[in-house]
Amino acid sequence: MIRELNKDDFDGLLTLYMQLHDNPFPQKSDKVMKVWDRINEDENYHIIVAEEDGKIVSSCTCIIIPNLTHNQRPYAFVENVVTDKNHRGKGYATKCLDYAKNIAQQTDCYKIMLLTGSKIDSTLKFYENAGYNQNDKTAFIMWL
Numbered sequence: 001m002i003r004e005l006n007k008d009d010f011d012g013l014l015t016l017y018m019q020l021h022d023n024p025f026p027q028k029s030d031k032v033m034k035v036w037d038r039i040n041e042d043e044n045y046h047i048i049v050a051e052e053d054g055k056i057v058s059s060c061t062c063i064i065i066p067n068l069t070h071n072q073r074p075y076a077f078v079e080n081v082v083t084d085k086n087h088r089g090k091g092y093a094t095k096c097l098d099y100a101k102n103i104a105q106q107t108d109c110y111k112i113m114l115l116t117g118s119k120i121d122s123t124l125k126f127y128e129n130a131g132y133n134q135n136d137k138t139a140f141i142m143w144l
Contacts, residue, residue, distance in 0.1 A: 002095045005047035005059075007040050012056035013049065020082040021117075048099045050083075050092035058083040058092035062100035064107050076104035078114040097130045115139055 005013060010028075017023050026032045039045050044065070050058035060081040064074050078100050083093045097114075104112050114132050116123065124134070 001051045002092075002099050003049060003051070004099075005040070005049055007036075009047075009049065009056060010036055013047065013059060016056050016059055016082055016084060017080070019085060020080060046100065046103050047080075048096045048103075050096055052087060052092075055084075057087040058096050060093070060096045060100055062103050062112075064104070064109065067110075070110045073108050073110040076100065076107075076109045076112040078112055081114070081116070093126070094130055101131075113137065 014023075014025055018025055039047065044063060046062040046064070048060050048062060049056045061079045063077045063079075065077060066072075067074050078097065081093055081097070101112060112132075114127060116127065118124065128134070
């Protein structure tokens with residue numbers, strides 16, 4: 001099942017996120033829970049999850065960003081694409097990205113940008129097969 005995150009998904013999502021850049025599971029501190037609440041309350045912040053047997057096995061984040069160019073059409077930004085290592089190759093991430101694309105289309109976005117830190121050829125090929133290209137824009141990162 002592909003769906004958007006709900007407030008009860010904290011543990012499942014953060015367990016999956018432990019496989020994204022080797023993130024530790026965070027303490028449920030006031031700071032963490034305030035961020036969680038803020039994400040859940042933001043109509044432009046979408047976390048898409050794929051479930052198998054009640055477990056979150058894949059996810060991506062799609063943020064809709066208001067914009068004053070391109071006839072005031074927003075754009076979408078996709079990040080945090082991850083699939084549980086035991087569930088890869090089954091199409092879950094593709095379905096999550098397709099769901100994000102539908103959100104972007106429904107909100108009249110003129111483009112979707114996806115940023116990855118991966119240099120692995122198979123990962124880059126996966127994004128190209130999903131319809132993204134690495135030729136139109138150049139991303140620069142400044143870590144703070």
